[in-house]
Amino acid sequence: MSSLSVDQRRALSEAVLATPAIRRVGDAFAASGYDLHLVGGPVRDALMGRGVHDLDFTTDARPDAIEAILRTLTPATWDIGRAFGTIGAALRDGGREDIVEVTTYRADSYDPASRKPTVEFGDSLTDDLIRRDFTVNAMALSVVNGAFSDPHGGLGDLAAGVLRTPSPPEVSFGDDPLRMMRAARFTSQLGFTPAPEVVAAMESMAKRIDIISAERVRDELSRTLLSDAPRPGLDLLVRTGLADRVIPEVSALVREVDEHGRHKDIYEHTLTVLEQSIDLEKARGHAPDLVGRLAAIFHDVGKPRTKRFEGGGKVSFHHHDVVGAKMTRKRLAELRFSTDQIKAVAKLVELHLRFHGYADTDWTDSAVRRYVRDAGDQLERLHILTRADCTTRNQRKANRLRTAYEQLEWRIDELAAQEELDAIRPDLDGTQIMAILGIKPGPVVGRAYGFLMERRLEEGPLGEERATAELLAWWADQEH
Structure with missing residues (x-):
């Protein structure tokens, strides 16, 4: 059993004193004759000086008793998993709200053939703590009498x-x-x-x-x-x-190490892109972004399937963006990510190479508009991924790519100020098209709309008068 230093005892005490919900729950369980221990992450985080957020408790009370006690403190209780012994509650104190979860001492294990744990309620804190995941999470603080329990050396492992x-x-x-x-x-x-x-x-x-x-x-x-x-x-x-x-598509990148040095280590490159994406997230003022980070680790997963040895000892990965996007959709669907997340990540993987044409040649305004149109609501994430994808050690090349992308972003901003690029659409809508051409709803309206969209992308805003004239000229050339 590890013992606390004075500073550690103070850290735990301050965490409890600073959180009214802990004191309220502790007093309620003590009044009912039960033990109650703050356990796991909150204890670990308090000792690390990280602050206490998720309030997890363990107790000798059974679920029905837990719920009854919590209901004396708040009507906002819920059954997280009664079969697993866990009841949740929201406790408000002034303008503060704390979410607490209280679980009966337990001993759970998995049947080798089952996805679900079999649960047995325990009778002691000692039995409960040995079944925790890691020693640093197997420390407990009684909120009834202040006793600290660390039977498995979590304090030492925390320090190490x-x-x-x-x-x-x-x-x-x-x-x-x-x-x-x-x-x-x-x-x-x-x-x-x-x-x-x-x-x-x-x-x-x-x-x-x-x-x-x-x-x-x-x-x-x-x-x-x-x-x-x-x-x-x-x-x-x-x-x-x-x-x-x-994520076998990511681990497969390890096997793409090229001992002859004809292409970069794709796996190491991927991890570097992830790190650079995170740096750019922070630099551009964004919170941690799951979609962007998934795109970073999946952006090159199509390379193993598209690897080809070309003449002169070169290696190519043609269309790895398209192949990778398809692989990404499949994997994220199997992991049950949301439809919106899957679509966003796959789009970023598919578009991550689009910029490189800009770095080699000057893009027309039309090409810039198409870039924005294709990126849609993922444009900012595409900016981050594309910039992060530059991991070359050739400083001259890195500077050239960085400058080129800064120019592209500047041109996007300039055009956006002039043309509202975030809402690119033809100058005439479907209702106007039908009125001008005297037609009813049907496929031809879609073709006419597509024609005007192409003109919008090529020329920028046409204005209603010019758009009408061009639509009528197009219509005259169609077979009716």
């Missing part, structure tokens, strides 16, 4: 920045294989290093992740990507073989 499991990792990951994904997340999120035995267990048990629902895997992958430093976590997934089960 090491991820270990309270029970043997094979047992821990066997109970809940998702913990292997969580190891990657904590590697990125907290900057910890998994212990050698944890890595070895992840390697030998990677296939066990297949029993976990796609939604739960997706959520852990997303949390890893949204951390400040996702690279170490992603690299851990790849090294242990978990990525082969979860």
Whole structure:
């Protein structure tokens, strides 16, 4: 059992005192004769000076008793998973609202053939803590009497920045294989290093992740990507073989290392693009963006399938953008990402090479309009991805590409100020087209609209009078 230093005791005490909901819940459970412990992430984060956000508690009370006690504090309670022993509640204090989750001491494990855990309620904090995912999350603070529990050396591992499991990792990951994904997340999120035995267990048990629902895997992958430093976590997934089960298109890039140096290391390039995307997110004032980061790790997944050896020892990856977009859609659908997220990421993958024509030749205003039109509401993300995709060590080339893209963004802004590029549409709408041509709704209206859109892209705003004249000239050449 580890003991707290004076500073650590103060950090925990301040976390409790600064959060009214913790005191209120603790007093209510104590009054009913139950133990209640703040456990896991809140304790870890308080000791790390990260602040307390998610309030997770464990108790000897059973779910019905938990709900009854919480209802004395707030009508806003809900059943997160009664079968799993968890009841949630929202507690308001002045203008502050805290979400709390209270779970009965438990002992859960996975049936090897099932996606769902079998649950047994426990009778002691000791039994509960040994079944936690990692030692740094197996520390508890009683909010009834202030006792601190650390039976598995979490304090020492916290100081060392090491991820270990309270029970043997094979047992821990066997109970809940998702913990292997969580190891990657904590590697990125907290900057910890998994212990050698944890890595070895992840390697030998990677296939066990297949029993976990796609939604739960997706959520852990997303949390890893949204951390400040996702690279170490992603690299851990790849090294242990978990990525082969979860995002095999990304792990396949490792096998594209070219020992003859005819093209860059695609996997390392991908991780660098991800890091540069994050830097640009911050520099441009954006919050962590899951869609943009997914696009960064998937943007080159089409390269292995399109790799061709050309004359003179060169290697090409023609159409890897189109192929990669199709692969991306399939993988993200299997991971149960939303339709909007899938469409956005696939669009970015498909468009990530479009700029390179601009870097080589001067684009007409028409080409700039088409770039904006094709990017649609993903234009800002495309700016970030395209800029991040420059990882060349050739400083002259890097400067040329950077300058070219700055010029493109300047031209987009200039045209946008003149033409409202964010809402590019023909000068005449469908109703006007039908009135001018004297036709009824049908395919020909769509063709006429497409003609006017092409003229808009080529020439910019035409004005209603000129658009009408050009529409009538086009109509005269059509077969009626």
